[in-house]
Amino acid sequence: MTLTDIVKSAFEKAFPGEDLGGIRVVPATDPKFGDYQCNDALKLAKKVGLKPRDAAQRVADSLDRACFEKVEVAGPGFLNLTVSQSWLNSRLAALDAAPNCGIPQNGRGKKIVIDYSSPNAAKQMHIGHIRSTVIGNAIDRIFRSLGYEVVADNHLGDWGTQFGILIKGYRDLLTDDERANLTVPVLEKCYVLSAAKAKEEDGVWREECKAELVKLQQGDAENLALWKRFIDISIAEFNRMYAKLGVKFDTYRGESYYNPLMPGVVDRLLKAGLAEESEGALVVKLEKEKLGVAIVRKSDGGYNYTTSDLACVESRVKDYDPERIIYVTDDRQQLHFKQFFSICGKLGYTVKLVHVPFGLMSYQGKAISTREGNLIKLDDLLAEAVRRSKAIVEARAEGAAEGPKAAEGDVLRLAEQIGFGAVKYADLSHDPATAIDFNWDKALALEGNSGPYLQYAYARVKSLLAKAGGDGASGGVAPMPNGVGGFLVAGPVEKRLALQLLEFPGAVVRAAEAYKPSVLADYLFQTAQLYSSFYQNSPILRSEEPVRSARLRLCALFGEILRSGLGLLGIETPEHI
């Protein structure tokens, strides 16, 4: 029985037949108030015509005291709860025994699609792509941990006018050698050169690009083969980045996949009476919803994102029948998503559509773009991250003269785990909604509230457990008087850590509900801070029994939770640093 259930039943006993709404028991805002608090008596008081404190007192009187050391009514009508040691010990034992660190399997039997990263083909990924990729991947992992079946889909920008420009450039601007050894940087260069020529006055090049595009769209075998080759090379390059970031997709259905479905979408809109002609274009008017007008077919016959996204929903519903589709994109697209969600509603789709908007990343206050010349490649950022962490790893190895020297490959691997962890954490620890102005030192922070801080805490706890002569699991620990499952929380510092550990499943659920990995990152940082303080100030291996064993059990549970939580953020946990 959870604490919330216990308090809820006290409410039911105190106010029989009353509609209680949601009863929430939350961690106390300050340890001096106790361990947990419930503020819901205040809300109920008005409804039942009692003074708030009296209402709270009535709940306190109805409370099953077995789990509590102390219960008091405070302030305007807060219910402050101090749990008993036996309750705490048994909850810790239950959490320890639960699979997946107690993360509830709320999503069992439910399927969702997450659409994230979505870079444009034939371009290198840059720092602006980190956010969608890393935030999307963390949401992906969090939902999987809750038992959801997740389809991670990379909606590549793999269709459109740029391919006319690329094909023309490929034929006439590249050397034989470049054509034979085609890479994404070569494609990028090819595009820049060809696009520049397309802007020339006479317009000849521009027309030829257009002609290549038309041939491609009409299914010309040669152009289609070239296009396919560009895409394959691009995906291979993206996958090289994704491998570094620990990101995996189930599908790579880009815009090209949905292109053939567009006319059908327009037909459906027309049949449903949603689309109408306006100045040569076909539009869906959403003025009643204060969402303006969405163009679904331009006056030149071309389609745009709204149509493409509608086709995409249709296709996903048909293929996966998900209960939810989550889109992780920058916040400039909010209006677009509102429009297209609204149209989906009118078309009768019941799938829940969620847009997770994140603030666009800028650099020195300016949008990241080729034009601004401030485009930092993701590859370069990751290389710099590894360089910085490697320098520290090596310096530490130098300082610790004892022991066998680590192999060069191991040092590099460790530096990657730390460096990539730092980059990902820097992004995940912020609320997605906040815009980030890129800064090398902040993106690669190795101290304080950073990925490496958490990884370091993990390495220390593993080292401690190794020195204790076991992994701290229940098997190796002697049973203790008063303890439960090896847990025996004695001091106030341990108690705070123990209470914090119990919050892990809740933190995962909150992160999922808010679509904010930052909620989990914040929880993990706070937990690691409590642990670090405990670790630094309380002897563990040098303590007398039964305190020694009890502390080791707590450390082991902390280690498990940290490893699990960092895993959900896609951050690796090296055993030794």
Add this chain to the structure above:
RNA sequence: GGGAUCGUAGCUCAACUGGACAGAGCGACGGUUUCCUAAACCGUAGGUUCCGGGUUCGAUUCCCGGCGGUCCCA
């Protein structure tokens, strides 16, 4: 012009969706290694939560009106 979004310590951000004295990190200043990994820990300084109203027992959070930044649409 219409709309979205943000505004919290010198800087970067939290604040569990309305709770008690607004918390961290960085930076500043001072301390802690014959002791379980100092990427750590402990302490000090730093706040009119942009401004003005309103709702509420209670507002950083909700509502209205300004101001400022960013973005979208026209």
